[in-house]
Amino acid sequence: MTTSPRDDDRLRAEAIAILRENDLGAYTIPTKGLYPFQWNWDSCLVALGLARIDEDRAFREIETLFAHQWEDGFVPHIVFHADAQSYFPGPDVWDTRRATPTSGITQPPVAGFCLRRLYETASDREAAAARTKALLPRIAAWHRWFHATRDPEATGLVAILHPWESGRDNSMDWDEALARVSPEGVGEYVRRDTSHVDAAQRPTKAEYDRYLRLVQIFRGLGWDHGALHEASPFKVVDPGFNAILIRSAEDLAALAEALDEPAIAEEAARHAAAGRAALEGLWHEGLGQYACFDRAAGALVESASIGGLLPLFALEPGHARAAVLAKRIETVCARARHPVPSHDPADPRFDRLRYWRGPLWLVANRMILDGLARHGHVDAATAIARDGLALVARRGFAEYFDPLDGRPLGGGRFSWTAAMVLEFLD
Ligand code: 9YW
Incomplete structure (x- = not known):
């Protein structure tokens, strides 16, 4: 599919x-209603779009996120800047006891990658250098936090302790590890997500029970990040998450x-x-790609x-x-009509509608096309960008899309979809 200049x-x-419309001054919400707070990797990726409108505001987006970094280097996945009842679980459930409430888990560390792009494309070189330089120690502290708390045996790779940390909440990658988390004692709760979006496009109740149970376990440990890896029944080494951390480390070094x-x-x-x-060590010969390593199960x-x-x-060029x-x-x-499905359609568990179990997401495409271009596959990269643009032109700025027929799914008027459109129009 293509788009016209019009x-x-x-x-x-x-x-x-x-x-x-989603800009609340110093941070951007992903979309109204469904996600009324600041999300970590959304903000960093949204900054790439903001940079085309207002460079100062783009830096501010990342600065606001890092203003809520904890003393141990951790950067939360959500910052609850203001009250809002339309999202669950809210600050009371997390109970992290911060002056401005935050969650206690993190998200894919794209900040290093995004900051390098902001710095290199900025027209006000002097301002960009000063603001980038001020953020470097903060990102370095976050990366150090990952290696200290999520890789205690210094394997080189970090584990996520909650599916929400991956940014790919209900991927098949977590099915077995999550099944081992007992939902016992989770109690009653009311989800808000399914009042905004069709339940068929969201995680199941069985998944939500376990998501919440993990939060309760970590909360019971007083959010002592040094203790969570050992205590968590869920520890998975995700090649995607680690690739993002490695790329951000490369960009931070540059x-x-x-x-x-120095x-x-x-x-x-x-x-x-x-x-x-x-x-x-994560290469899976049978699948012909990288795969997660379940650190609790050892497989x-x-x-x-x-x-x-x-x-x-x-991967380094030439790898x-x-x-x-x-x-x-x-x-x-x-195997799909629109690239890139979040799961291989040949897998019997593929679900074209359900969130990270099949649908395509422009933010994931952004990183894939960057990888393709980095290794010389420029035409393939351009084709993914053009298809994404045509999809949005016809179906709107959805949160995610059915990769078989392009149907818009999840929330609408979505910030990171808008930011990726500005990226792809380049
Ligand atoms: C949730 C905000 C977030 C993204 C995640 C995505 C979803 C939130 O929305 O999670 O409550 O399920 O999976 O990657 O950061 O856009």
Whole structure:
């Protein structure tokens, strides 16, 4: 599918309007109603779109997120800046006891990647250098926090302790690990998500029970991050999450080098190298792609999700697996009408409507196409961007889309979809 120059102008105007309408001054909400707070990786990716409208505001988006970094280096997945009843679980459930309430789990660390792009494309070079330099130690502290608390045995790869941390909430990747989490004692609660979006497009109650049970376990430990890895019944090493951390470490190292911060550059380069070397242990020969490692069970997970395609975003140019992975992406995409499905449609568990169990997401596509371009597959990258634009031009700025017929799914007028449209229009 393609768009005309007229479509492109309309898309740009509409994307800007959506970003403005979800802008609450110092941070952007993902969409009205469904997600009324600041989400971690949404904000970083939204900053890429904001940079085209107002560079100062783009930096502010990331600065606001890092203003709520904890003393131990942790950066929360949600910052509850203001009261809102339309989302569950809210601040009372998390009970992290912060001055401005936050959640106690984190999200994919895209900040390093996004900041490098903001810095390199900024027209006000002096302001960008100053603001980037001020953020470097904060991102470095977050990465250090990951290695200390999520990789206590120094394997080079970090574990997520909650499916929400992956950003791919109900992926098949977590099915077995989550089934081992007993929902006993979770109690009664009222979900809000299914009053905004058709329940068939959202996680199930069995999943939500376990999501909440994990929050209760961590809350019971007083959100002592040093204790959670050992105590958590759910610990999964996600190749997608680690690829994002490795790529952000590479980008952090480059920024620190450019801005004369040699200690940060050296540490980040060391993290990236250790991660890349360890990533090889997640290669799944049978699936022909990377796979999750269930650290609690001690085994690779049989699940061909988009998480196992994302390492293309982090592999060094010239890496032997890059061509194999690019071919694998082509194969998975050929099984759908619109690239890139969040799970291989050939898997019997593929569900075209249900969130991260099949639908396509433009933010994931952004990273995949970056990986393709990085390894020389520029036409394939352009095709993914063009299809995404055509999809939005015809179906609107949805949260995610059915990869078989392009149907818009989840929330509407979505900030990161708008930001990705501005990215793809480049
Ligand atoms: C939830 C905000 C978030 C994203 C996640 C996505 C979804 C929130 O929305 O999770 O309550 O289920 O899975 O990646 O950051 O857009």
